[in-house]
Amino acid sequence: MDDKTRAKYELRARIIKAMAHPTRLFIVSQLSQGEKCVCELTRMVGADISTVSKHLAVMKNVGIVQDRKEGSQVFYSLRCPCILEFFECVESVLRTTAAEQLALAE
Amino acid sequence: MDDKTRAKYELRARIIKAMAHPTRLFIVSQLSQGEKCVCELTRMVGADISTVSKHLAVMKNVGIVQDRKEGSQVFYSLRCPCILEFFECVESVLRTTAAEQLALAE
DNA sequence: TGGCGATTTGGCTAAAATGCCAAGTGTTTC
DNA sequence: GAAACACTTGGCATTTTAGCCAAATCGCCA
Numbered sequence: 001m002d003d004k005t006r007a008k009y010e011l012r013a014r015i016i017k018a019m020a021h022p023t024r025l026f027i028v029s030q031l032s033q034g035e036k037c038v039c040e041l042t043r044m045v046g047a048d049i050s051t052v053s054k055h056l057a058v059m060k061n062v063g064i065v066q067d068r069k070e071g072s073q074v075f076y077s078l079r080c081p082c083i084l085e086f087f088e089c090v091e092s093v094l095r096t097t098a099a100e101q102l103a104l105a106e
Numbered sequence: 107m108d109d110k111t112r113a114k115y116e117l118r119a120r121i122i123k124a125m126a127h128p129t130r131l132f133i134v135s136q137l138s139q140g141e142k143c144v145c146e147l148t149r150m151v152g153a154d155i156s157t158v159s160k161h162l163a164v165m166k167n168v169g170i171v172q173d174r175k176e177g178s179q180v181f182y183s184l185r186c187p188c189i190l191e192f193f194e195c196v197e198s199v200l201r202t203t204a205a206e207q208l209a210l211a212e
Numbered sequence: 213t214g215g216c217g218a219t220t221t222g223g224c225t226a227a228a229a230t231g232c233c234a235a236g237t238g239t240t241t242c
Numbered sequence: 243g244a245a246a247c248a249c250t251t252g253g254c255a256t257t258t259t260a261g262c263c264a265a266a267t268c269g270c271c272a
Contacts, residue, residue: 013128024119025115054250063203071239071240073248085192094121096185159221178268180219229258234253242246
């Protein structure tokens with residue numbers, strides 16, 4: 001793998017890595033229903049607000065979400081709705097695995 | 107976030123995490139063109155064979171790839187081709203980011 | 213059977229990711 | 243202008259990854 005190829009996959013990996021966390025996935029699915037402010041997400045997640053803020057920063061850094069300030073609040077939203085397709089594929093992997101285990105149990 | 111919801115997103119995150127690495131993404135893209143044995147992937151990646159083997163094990167554990175033994179070789183292949191849709195979405199995130207930066211540079 | 217090539221697994225160290233608390237920055241309100 | 247919010251950032255301890263070497267397996271063939 002040459003340097004250029006490596007750089008290409010590192011860029012891609014950064015984006016996927018930014019989604020590879022349960023809390024961040026949960027946030028993405030919430031944002032798919034519309035923008036939300038940090039405090040609302042914090043309530044839903046049930047973690048420290050600083051933790052949620054950092055999760056959002058991770059996703060913002062790679063361009064998955066964008067933010068908008070309104071007064072003292074910050075609203076986050078998805079920047080690329082296609083992110084949701086990830087979910088469908090992931091579900092399909094889970095289903096395939098489940099089906100296989102069912103078959104083995106017969 | 108209740109326990110059930112948390113478990114659901116942890117399961118999803120495990121799958122995405124298994125892809126969140128440059129080398130593993132490279133391997134996935136190679137496998138999208140057909141099954142390959144560990145030694146061939148090792149040559150392409152250019153790392154220690156034990157490293158490549160472990161990367162493959164990570165993806166196999168979550169059901170992204172499957173393996174097939176033939177003599178002393180082990181061939182790996184994608185189990186869910188939809189994985190490739192991840193790439194398209196990731197590219198779209200990258201394009202959006204690039205376009206935005208271009209606009210800012212004007 | 214002994215050796216060789218192909219893989220996996222164990223072990224270990226270095227690097228990266230998490231999550232909470234505390235502290236700092238803006239905003240709004242009284 | 244002080245107190246109360248809404249966030250972000252710094253710091254730090256803990257856990258999780260990564261990747262190489264060495265050792266153990268497994269199949270093949272002379």
